[in-house]
Amino acid sequence: MVDFAVIGAGIVGSAIAWELSKYEADVVVLEKENDIALGATRANSGIIHAGYDPEPGTLAARYNVPGARMIPEIAADLDVHFRQTGSLVLAFSDRETQGLHALLARGQKNGVPGLQILSAEATRALEPRLSERVTASLYAPTAGIVNPWELALAFMETAIKNGVRLLLDAAVTGIGKEEDHYRLRTADGREVSTRFVINAAGAYADEVSALAAGKLFSITPTKGEYFLFDKSAGETVDRVIFCVPDELGKGVIIAPTVHGNLIVGPDAEPVADKDDTATDGARLAYVRSRALQVIPSLPFNDNIRNFAGLRAAADTDDFVIGFQAPGFFNVAGIKSPGLTAAPAIADDIPRRFAAAGYPLNRKAYWQGKRRIVRIRELPAEEKAAAIRANPAYGHIICRCETISEGEILDACRRGMKPVSLDGIKRRTGAGMGRCQGGFCGAGIVAILAGETGIDPLRICQDKAGSRLFAGRTKSAGGTDD
Amino acid sequence: MTETDLVIIGAGPAGMAAALAARARGVGRILVLERNGFYGGILNQCIHNGFGLHYFGEELTGPEYAERFSTELASAAVDVHLDTMVLSVSPDRQVEYIGPKTGYQVVSAKAVILATGCRERTRGQISIPGTRPAGVLTAGAAQRYVNLDGYQIGRRIIVLGSGDIGLIMARRLTLEGAEVVAVVELMPYSSGLTRNIRQCLDDFDIPLLLSHTITEIRGKHRVEQVTVAAVDADRKPLPGSETRFDVDTVLLSVGLIPENELAKGAGIELDPVTGGPIVSDRMETSVPGIFACGNAVQVHDLVDYVSAEGRRAGDHAADLLLNEPAAKEDLISLTATGDITYVVPQQIRQSSLSAGIDIFLRVKRPLPGGGVITVCADGTPILRFRRKHLNPGEMERLTLPHQVMSQQTAASFSISVEAP
Numbered sequence: 001m002v003d004f005a006v007i008g009a010g011i012v013g014s015a016i017a018w019e020l021s022k023y024e025a026d027v028v029v030l031e032k033e034n035d036i037a038l039g040a041t042r043a044n045s046g047i048i049h050a051g052y053d054p055e056p057g058t059l060a061a062r063y064n065v066p067g068a069r070m071i072p073e074i075a076a077d078l079d080v081h082f083r084q085t086g087s088l089v090l091a092f093s094d095r096e097t098q099g100l101h102a103l104l105a106r107g108q109k110n111g112v113p114g115l116q117i118l119s120a121e122a123t124r125a126l127e128p129r130l131s132e133r134v135t136a137s138l139y140a141p142t143a144g145i146v147n148p149w150e151l152a153l154a155f156m157e158t159a160i161k162n163g164v165r166l167l168l169d170a171a172v173t174g175i176g177k178e179e180d181h182y183r184l185r186t187a188d189g190r191e192v193s194t195r196f197v198i199n200a201a202g203a204y205a206d207e208v209s210a211l212a213a214g215k216l217f218s219i220t221p222t223k224g225e226y227f228l229f230d231k232s233a234g235e236t237v238d239r240v241i242f243c244v245p246d247e248l249g250k251g252v253i254i255a256p257t258v259h260g261n262l263i264v265g266p267d268a269e270p271v272a273d274k275d276d277t278a279t280d281g282a283r284l285a286y287v288r289s290r291a292l293q294v295i296p297s298l299p300f301n302d303n304i305r306n307f308a309g310l311r312a313a314a315d316t317d318d319f320v321i322g323f324q325a326p327g328f329f330n331v332a333g334i335k336s337p338g339l340t341a342a343p344a345i346a347d348d349i350p351r352r353f354a355a356a357g358y359p360l361n362r363k364a365y366w367q368g369k370r371r372i373v374r375i376r377e378l379p380a381e382e383k384a385a386a387i388r389a390n391p392a393y394g395h396i397i398c399r400c401e402t403i404s405e406g407e408i409l410d411a412c413r414r415g416m417k418p419v420s421l422d423g424i425k426r427r428t429g430a431g432m433g434r435c436q437g438g439f440c441g442a443g444i445v446a447i448l449a450g451e452t453g454i455d456p457l458r459i460c461q462d463k464a465g466s467r468l469f470a471g472r473t474k475s476a477g478g479t480d481d
Numbered sequence: 482m483t484e485t486d487l488v489i490i491g492a493g494p495a496g497m498a499a500a501l502a503a504r505a506r507g508v509g510r511i512l513v514l515e516r517n518g519f520y521g522g523i524l525n526q527c528i529h530n531g532f533g534l535h536y537f538g539e540e541l542t543g544p545e546y547a548e549r550f551s552t553e554l555a556s557a558a559v560d561v562h563l564d565t566m567v568l569s570v571s572p573d574r575q576v577e578y579i580g581p582k583t584g585y586q587v588v589s590a591k592a593v594i595l596a597t598g599c600r601e602r603t604r605g606q607i608s609i610p611g612t613r614p615a616g617v618l619t620a621g622a623a624q625r626y627v628n629l630d631g632y633q634i635g636r637r638i639i640v641l642g643s644g645d646i647g648l649i650m651a652r653r654l655t656l657e658g659a660e661v662v663a664v665v666e667l668m669p670y671s672s673g674l675t676r677n678i679r680q681c682l683d684d685f686d687i688p689l690l691l692s693h694t695i696t697e698i699r700g701k702h703r704v705e706q707v708t709v710a711a712v713d714a715d716r717k718p719l720p721g722s723e724t725r726f727d728v729d730t731v732l733l734s735v736g737l738i739p740e741n742e743l744a745k746g747a748g749i750e751l752d753p754v755t756g757g758p759i760v761s762d763r764m765e766t767s768v769p770g771i772f773a774c775g776n777a778v779q780v781h782d783l784v785d786y787v788s789a790e791g792r793r794a795g796d797h798a799a800d801l802l803l804n805e806p807a808a809k810e811d812l813i814s815l816t817a818t819g820d821i822t823y824v825v826p827q828q829i830r831q832s833s834l835s836a837g838i839d840i841f842l843r844v845k846r847p848l849p850g851g852g853v854i855t856v857c858a859d860g861t862p863i864l865r866f867r868r869k870h871l872n873p874g875e876m877e878r879l880t881l882p883h884q885v886m887s888q889q890t891a892a893s894f895s896i897s898v899e900a901p
Contacts, residue, residue, distance in 0.1 A: 228605070281610040281696065305605035307613065375579070384585035391581035396566035399516060405581075436603040438622040442630055456632070461615030465702030468615055469632040470729070473657055476631025 002026040005184055005194035007172050007208050009036035011148055011342045012334050013200035014155035019346035021162035022368075023360040028192055029156070029164060030184065032171035032204075034464045035423045036416070037152035039202040040338070042426065043226070043277065043309025045253050045263060046148050047240055049337035050087060050140035052107025052115060059319035063341035063348070065111045068142050070343045075146065078154035078370045081258035087143035087240035088123060090134050090294065097136045099244040104138055114141040127237050129295050143240050147258050148339050149426045153416075158370050160415035162363070167192075168416075169464065172201075175211040182212070182327065196327045196358070198349070203274040203312045205320075205332035212328050217320050219333060221274055221310035224266020225283045227291075230434055233302040234260040241294060252290045254298070259401075259429065264291045264298065266309065277308045304434060311335040321345060323356060373410060376402040397447070398440040400433025405447060412451040420460040421468070424448060441468075485510040486802050488576045488590040490567050490743065493522025494784050495775025495791035496596030497550040502795030503594075504557050508802050512588060513554075513561040514578050520554065520561070521547025522598055523621065524784065526628045529649055531676070535785035546784060570595070570747045572768050592770045592798040595744055595758070596791060599776040601646075602736040609641075611707075614700035620646040620734040624653070633657060635730025639707055640664040641695050643671035643678070645782065645874075647734020652681035654732075661685075662726050665693045665709055667716055670847045672736075672874040674782055694718060695731065704729050737780040747771060754823040755779045761812055761828040762838050763797035764790065772798050779825045779841060782876050786841070793839075819897040820845045821854075822873065829894065837883035844871045844898055852898045856881060858891035871898065 004020055006013045009031035020027045048071050054060035075082035091097040100117055107115045116139045123137040124130055160166060167190065174185035175197065184192045201208040206219045229236075234256055243251030255263050265287050284306060291298055314320050314333025319341070323329050329352070331345060350360045373386055375393050387394035392406035411418065411427035418424050421431060424444050431437035431444065445468065449456045460466045472478030487508050489496045492515035500513050519525060524532070527543025534540055537549065554561065565580035574590045601619040616635055618626075624646060626632045638659050640647045643666040651661045664682060669692045671678055682689050690709065696718050697708040711722035739757035741749075749758045750767035757778040758766040764774050774794035775787040812828040824842040844852070848871040856864040866879055 275701070278612040278699070279610045281608075284608065284610060301606075303605055303608060304603065306608055306610070380577075380585060380587075383579065387579060387581070387584045391584075394579045394581040394584055395564055396516065396579065399566065402566070402568065434603075435600045436605060438601050438603065438619045441618075441622055442625050445630070456630075460702075462613075463702060466615035467703060468634075469626070470635050470659075471633040473627055473631045473633055478631075478633055478657075 001181060001193045001195065002028050003194065004028070004196050004198060005030060005182070005192050006198045006200055007184075008199070008201035008205070009152070009156060009166065010039050010041040010200065010202045011037065011152045011339055012202070012331050012345065013198075014152040014159070015342040015346035016198055016200060016331065016349055017159035017164045018155035019349060021159040021164045022362060022366050023350060024363055025360060027159070027164045028194065029159075029166045030170040030172055030186065030192065031166065031168050034168055034419050034460070035426075036156050036166070037149040037426065038463060040310055040312055041152050042149045043307050044148055044224075044311070044336075044339060045255060045266065046145055046257060047087075047253065047255060047339070048082070048144040048146055049340045050107065050115070050143040051110045051112045051337070051340075052103050052138070052140060053337065054110065056106060056109040059321055060337060060341065061110050063319070063344040064337045066347070067337070067340040067342065067344035070347070071144065071146065071340065074343055075151070077368055078151070078158060079372045080146065080151050080154045082144060082146045083256075083258055084142065084144040085239045085256065086139060086141045087242060088118070088127065089138040089242040089244055090123070090130065091136045091244050092133050093135060096244040096246065100136055100138045103244070107140070112140060112142065115139070127239060127241065129236055129297055130241070131294055131296055145240065145255060145258050146339070151339075153427060154370055157414045157416065158368065161367055166416060172208060172211070175208070177212065177325070196329065196353070198329045198331060200331045202334070203310055205312065205330065206314070209324060209330055209332065213325055216324055217314045217316050217333065219312050219314050220270050220272070222313050222335065223269045223271045223276060223308050223310055225279050225287055225308045226263060226265030226306065227284070227287065227300070227303045228257075228305040228307070229262040229264065229299065230302040230304050231260045233262045233299050236262050236295065236298065243294060252287050252294070254291055254294060259432065271310070274310065277310060279306045279308050304436060319345075322352070329353075373407060375404045375407065397443045398428075398430035398433065400435050400439075401429045403428050403430040408444065408447050409451060412448070417452050418448070419452065419454060420462050420466070421445070421448075422462040482575070482587045482589055484589045485512050486590065487511045487592045487594065487798055488588060489513045489594045489596055490570070490576070491515060491522065491596035491598060491775075491777070492520045492554070492561060492563075493596060493598050493775065494524060494547065494550065494787045495598070495777070495794070496594070497521070497554050498788040498791030499594045499596055499774055499795035499798070500559050501550065501553055501557060502792040503799045504559055506796060506799035506803065508799050511559045512590075513559060514565045514567050514576070515561060515563050516566050518564045520551035526624045527649075528628050529653070532784050535783065536788050550788070567743060570743050570771065572748050574770055592772065592801055594794050594798055595766075595771065595773040595777050596775050596794075597740040597743060597777045599737040599739045599780050601733070602738060604733060607735055609695055609698055611698035612700055614698070614702055614704050616700065616704035616730045617698060618730075618732065620644070620650045620732045623650055623732055627653060627657065633659070635659060635728075637662060637728045638730040638732060639695070639709075639726055639728045640732045640734060642666065642733060642735035643673045643689060644734035644736060645673045645677050647732060648673045648677040648681040650732055650734070651687050652685055655685050655687065661687050662728060663688045663690050663709070665690045665695055667694045667712060668692070670872065670874070674874060675872070696723065698731060704731055707731060737776065739777045739780065741777065744773065744777070752823065752827060754817070755825065759827045760825065761830055762826045762833045763800070763830065764794035764826070765797065770801065779823070782874070786876070786878065813891065813893060815840065815894045815896065817842065818895050821896055821898055824896050834889055835883055835887040837886060838881045840879050840881060842877050842879070842896065844873055844877070847872050848898070848900055850900055853901050854879065854896065854898045857895045857897070858889050859893060860895070863889065867901070
């Protein structure tokens with residue numbers, strides 16, 4: 001019997017696991033995929049929102065500003081890339097300028113620090129590539145950018161280091177209520193008995209909730225499509241650029257990424273299929289045309305990847321956070337600004353359980369610091385010292401991103417063994433660059449097979465079933481069929 | 482920081498030829514830095530034949546061709562560091578590199594030759610919509626998996642783009658028992674060599690669909706289906722022309738791009754068309770003392786010409802190192818116009834005019850009836866070359882003879898092509 005079973009290991013489940021790992025409690029996380037952070041967490045804008053967007057009084061508003069305040073310190077403790085870039089919301093007409101003032105008032109009500117309306121000249125002085133049609137902007141200094149899956153991995157690795165257990169390929173298909181606990185069953189027949197359940201199942205949180213009780217809410221994911229540009233375009237803007245919502249919709253975001261690329265997107269399309277992350281030519285063309293209105297010189301030739309992500313929007317139009325039954329706590333419908341809000345939501349959970357009569361005790365000893373060697377980012381002397389100490393840091397596997405064998409091995413040894421090329425990519429950045437893994441794929445397959453003992457023929461590109469290879473060649477012992 | 486005479490970055494065909502040439506000319510201290518754990522670069526995975534007809538007068542496989550150079554290089558008085566990655570080259574020729582054996586190093590060189598090769602364009606650069614399953618890979622990556630690592634990359638395959646590697650891989654995978662359902666080419670002509678269309682597609686009954694493209698890729702975990710559509714003259718898909726193919730693999734052979742990150746970092750001026758550095762006839766870039774050659778300068782069809790270009794870069798770097806530095810001399814521009822896509826070198830030294838000059842160019846569209854290539858000096862025609870057929874997929878090599886060039890006093894040269 002464990003104390004907590006967290007269902008779902010996206011940014012929310014991972015942050016909760018990290019928070020609970022500070023307390024005297026047995027915690028198990030159940031994740032249906034072969035790795036964590038494979039839902040909304042791996043395909044979103046990566047923005048830490050300042051907090052002027054949510055309506056005052058909503059749960060989104062309640063957790064956004066505290067989350068934005070917590071992120072810088074967490075990023076420093078967990079050695080996660082984060083940049084407090086600030087953001088600009090652009091207006092392109094007098095009517096939209098009025099909209100900026102409404103956002104300003106809302107932000108002040110939500111407690112967002114430092115908001116300021118800037119003139120067209122001041123806006124373009126900050127971001128000279130913006131269209132000359134900009135009439136004004138709202139500047140928010142506390143907005144920033146983070147790598148969402150990197151943050152989730154850091155939360156989970158730190159949680160595991162502090163005693164949390166993670167079960168992968170563990171889709172919860174049954175929840176039984178016993179007198180004083182719940183019994184969870186997974187698709188492959190495993191069982192976990194737990195005093196408390198925290199439902200952080202993202203797009204599937206409504207289905208998980210329904211396993212324990214009647215359907216309280218339902219989730220219709222909103223799909224958003226993106227362009228990711230090469231680093232050569234990474235300095236197009238220094239800040240996160242938003243537009244005032246107009247009759248055509250919310251407008252696209254143009255933002256630098258923490259890795260020095262440029263991200264452009266998303267659009268917003270409600271979809272029925274909770275795994276539908278296909279991109280569509282017409283939708284991408286729409287994103288492109290909206291973005292060109294904001295920055296006419298955007299170099300779309302430098303696009304290296306398109307992707308689509310799903311935001312888990314609940315029909316309550318707000319986050320769904322709270323007990324639905326004794327011991328069963330939902331953290332669902334965490335759409336934007338969920339990435340920003342996640343640590344604040346997690347931080348609140350011990351209080352919520354204490355208030356419900358389940359007090360938790362802090363551990364006397366908790367290892368909260370995480371350090372990652374990144375050869376590319378080290379100054380010359382430290383590079384030299386790192387390679388002297390471990391020559392594998394001098395063996396570069398990913399040439400576009402300068403990622404060494406040592407960094408890939410480290411990633412395999414931090415408590416979660418990746419089983420796919422994309423698992424390595426999310427942990428190290430190898431394969432994220434211009435060649436998109438064309439040169440380094442074979443080298444990573446070899447390291448992964450050697451380190452994890454997986455037969456190379458079973459290594460996946462990404463989720464279970466995404467096998468890279470169909471067999472051996474004839475000269476390597478394969479046959480025609 | 483250590484010092485040396487010449488650093489060569491890359492031990493593929495260009496770098497090896499450059500190193501041997503410089504050594505033969507008597508350059509003392511030469512350091513070759515190679516990213517891979519072996520010599521020869523991409524040649525090692527090119528196990529088909531057809532290499533060396535021009536350079537050696539015989540037909541070799543890629544590894545055999547590489548071995549001719551690597552054997553000689555291994556016994557030459559040249560330092561080679563394998564598994565070594567160059568991180569940066571500064572405009573004053575300090576080369577920063579790391580390797581498991583060497584650790585972190587900075588070496589100051591009197592001359593540098595960039596022989597870093599090229600990379601493949603990827604799915605993102607052509608933005609194919611749909612899902613992102615496993616089984617979409619570039620032809621060169623597939624070639625590496627199949628030929629060096631012994632993995633079958635799929636059973637039913639469609640190839641997008643008719644670049645040479647895609648054609649070679651269509652045949653290779655067929656021989657491995659896979660079914661290649663089609664090669665799909667956006668343009669109304671192939672960008673591959675005619676001999677590869679014959680030997681790799683026609684001989685194996687693999688259809689080549691010209692003026693077609695893949696408009697969507699579908700599959701949950703692995704590729705399951707692609708949609709192919711015909712395109713109009715503006716290369717836009719024609720509604721209603723869609724056909725679906727059930728395949729598990731999409732190979733992309735949609736172009737190669739010079740690897741120019743180090744060149745950019747050194748502040749070297751690039752040619753927007755080739756994607757490589759602008760070079761003079763001695764393969765020197767806009768930064769004095771830094772030379773470039775091979776696919777880092779322009780994507781070649783034939784390795785033989787890569788070797789020749791490498792040798793030329795090595796010879797000229799040796800000239801710079803061994804002789805009194807020549808007085809700074811003017812460079813005369815050589816510009817591609819009309820239906821010429823690009824020309825290399827883009828600049829000619831005044832003093833080279835007396836020696837004759839080898840140039841390479843590509844045309845923008847096929848001229849099936851052939852064409853006349855005209856070289857003009859300040860707008861006045863001075864040389865004409867007839868060619869029986871001209872194709873974008875086949876690089877043309879011309880020698881501008883010294884008898885004519887030594888007479889020239891022009892401020893600029895240009896080159897154009899017309900149907901006869």
